[in-house]
Amino acid sequence: MSSDDELLANYKRAYDNRVGFGQRPALLLIDFCQAYFEPGNPLHAGVEDALGAALRVRAAARAAGVPVVLTNVVYHPSGIDGGRFFEKALPLRNFVRGSAMGAWGPGLEPAADELVVSKQYPSAFFGTSLASTLTAAGIDSVILTGLTTSGCVRATCVDAMSHGFRTAVVAEACGDRHAAPHEANLFDMNAKYADVVSEAEVIAFLAGLGA
Template structure:
């Protein structure tokens, strides 16, 4: 087997499935903690948010539904389970903590759905899959944080629920380049099409959906 990663996977994984006909944009877990240098969640992912906001503008112009997710725990963390036990920074997502608030530049619009969750996937323990199905959605565009965590978990679950899944690489981020790039590579190989912002914006420019 080749020692070169791309050559090793070539012809085995990486089939492109393309965009669907009725997409929805998911903006996963953009919160203040990732952008505040005083917080241990800080990841230097300002470029990812800027990209996601541009994709959001294109989605809204096309009438594509926009759904945001956040992580919120009861003040006692009783609903945090093993995820809360394992990942110490999740304490910033206790209800009312300012680090769990939307970051500057991102405020949900009145017609945008917000889904609160307690675990990595936007689908696990939420109404997201049934909501998308009821809306006639056949595909999702994923943006958000972090690539190796909630993006990857949501990507696998989106595919498992039967949605064509696209990950917008420029609009995702992580605290280190290595897990970011490794997970983009693996998601593109097995679960989703990983594409750039320009490709998604161009696709959205040709989509017209009733709101």
């Protein structure tokens, strides 16, 4: 058995568990902003396929009456509300209020009944009212899509679990600038914090809710 096979076998023994979908989920579309789709931008990630998958999941969620939440990143022109994150990660300048790079990605526009949560840090829960909003609405679980897998998706996943929400991450509906961090973070989230599920699996689940 190779070292990689031994590692996978070890993880399977330790972490081979699924928590399943909740009964009252909400769908999150995390930071599908123009900068990630703009050729030549430092954040460009070639993640059109992830957005396409997220839009299909969103359509299934809306058909099932599942709440949809979109997040974006918005900073004061001085960056003061971004603190050490803004200081460290220079590409965050793309998300200063009014920047075209902070606009929604291609084909994505919030519907009137969809909640938009603007944040300054990686997690959609940190420094926002999202956890309270979901709890007040009786939501017991979240389905995550978005950008990037190794950044804001992972941070949101850990916080969702920490707030007590059953958490599912849709593999095809998340994206990153390189396959290695994308796959590594999906692997780790699935081991410890969430169920990583396929687009087909989550759409079938949502269709069942709407039946």
